[in-house]
Amino acid sequence: MLKVQRISFSYIENTPILKDISFEIPQGAHVSIIGESGCGKSTLLKLMYGLHDVDEGEIFWQDEQILGPSHNLVPGFEKMKYVAQDFDLMPYTTVSENIGTHLSNFYPEKKQQRIDELLDMVEMSAFANVKTKLLSGGQQQRVALAKALAREPEVLLLDEPFSHIDNFRKNALRRNLFSYLKKENITCIVATHDRTDALAFADTTIVLKKGTLITKSDSKNLYKNPPNKYVASLFGEVNELPASLFPEIETEKETVLIYPHQLKVSETSEFKVTVRKSYFKGSHYLVLAKYENFVVFFESLEALENGFEVGLDFV
Numbered sequence: 001m002l003k004v005q006r007i008s009f010s011y012i013e014n015t016p017i018l019k020d021i022s023f024e025i026p027q028g029a030h031v032s033i034i035g036e037s038g039c040g041k042s043t044l045l046k047l048m049y050g051l052h053d054v055d056e057g058e059i060f061w062q063d064e065q066i067l068g069p070s071h072n073l074v075p076g077f078e079k080m081k082y083v084a085q086d087f088d089l090m091p092y093t094t095v096s097e098n099i100g101t102h103l104s105n106f107y108p109e110k111k112q113q114r115i116d117e118l119l120d121m122v123e124m125s126a127f128a129n130v131k132t133k134l135l136s137g138g139q140q141q142r143v144a145l146a147k148a149l150a151r152e153p154e155v156l157l158l159d160e161p162f163s164h165i166d167n168f169r170k171n172a173l174r175r176n177l178f179s180y181l182k183k184e185n186i187t188c189i190v191a192t193h194d195r196t197d198a199l200a201f202a203d204t205t206i207v208l209k210k211g212t213l214i215t216k217s218d219s220k221n222l223y224k225n226p227p228n229k230y231v232a233s234l235f236g237e238v239n240e241l242p243a244s245l246f247p248e249i250e251t252e253k254e255t256v257l258i259y260p261h262q263l264k265v266s267e268t269s270e271f272k273v274t275v276r277k278s279y280f281k282g283s284h285y286l287v288l289a290k291y292e293n294f295v296v297f298f299e300s301l302e303a304l305e306n307g308f309e310v311g312l313d314f315v
């Protein structure tokens with residue numbers, strides 16, 4: 001269990017970056033940390049790894065307290081690995097050597113086997129003997145992930161781990177990585193802007209806003225029942241519309257949050273909007289429309305003309 005207990009932190013005096021944050025993460029769980037840019041996601045990861053001293057509060061992994069640099073000669077908690085946004089690779093050594101940096105040379109065959117296994121997982125076997133300075137950003141990011149896993153950490157902390165990787169590889173890599181982590185019961189915490197990291201791969205999602213934890217919840221549940229527009233917006237476009245338009249939705253609030261895919265064009269609906277623009281999204285169009293002073297997003301299989309009036313049903 002990772003226990004974060006009432007921690008607060010500031011880089012500069014009287015400018016708090018994280019305020020009174022508490023949560024627990026069971027061993028083997030996968031957790032995403034989401035929130036707008038600058039809300040403190042990276043800082044929280046760094047504190048969990050022991051790269052800064054907390055101002056207040058305590059962090060524990062199992063029964064061991066994670067202490068910052070004022071208590072440790074070499075900052076960083078041994079049982080964890082942290083992959084930062086800058087990958088921290090040795091540029092003039094090969095991919096294999098980088099991955100094997102922390103592996104013992106005592107059993108060379110075993111070491112090579114482990115390197116090969118990791119190269120395969122991150123789909124970098126063809127680059128084993130290439131110096132890392134010659135790799136693209138996305139390739140370096142994959143090597144950094146493999147290097148972090150080489151000695152099987154108990155906890156893996158990842159800061160935007162797939163940000164440099166193209167979609168084609170990202171999806172395969174994510175599937176490989178997260179199924180490997182589950183198999184090995186490695187706890188994984190990912191700071192991310194990518195909703196797929198949260199929705200498809202994290203059991204639990206933590207939401208930060210301006211340095212405070214605003215919710216921690218089952219990822220699917222959070223998506224289906226976002227507590228407010230800020231949370232819903234982290235998953236994509238969302239409409240906040242008067243609840244009176246949707247009597248079928250039970251709520252005591254004055255407004256309801258509705259994702260674009262929950263609104264469908266209907267000839268019979270009395271809720272009429274005026275189309276402003278259609279954006280092609282591949283499988284559908286995202287249509288921007290106006291209802292009185294509200295902006296309304298909905299999905300349509302066809303592009304709709306500016307000025308066109310359509311009815312929308314909640315589905």
Ligand SMILES: Nc1ncnc2c1ncn2[C@@H]1O[C@H](COP(=O)(O)OP(=O)(O)OP(=O)(O)O)[C@@H](O)[C@H]1O
Binds near residue numbers: 035036038039044191
């Ligand atoms: N070394 C530092 N010294 C002073 N302020 C810092 C330092 N690092 C980060 N900050 C500030 O702390 C706040 C939180 O930064 P952090 O990088 O943790 O946010 P984030 O949520 O990870 O952002 P992003 O999504 O853009 O990566 C920001 O206001 C940032 O400017």
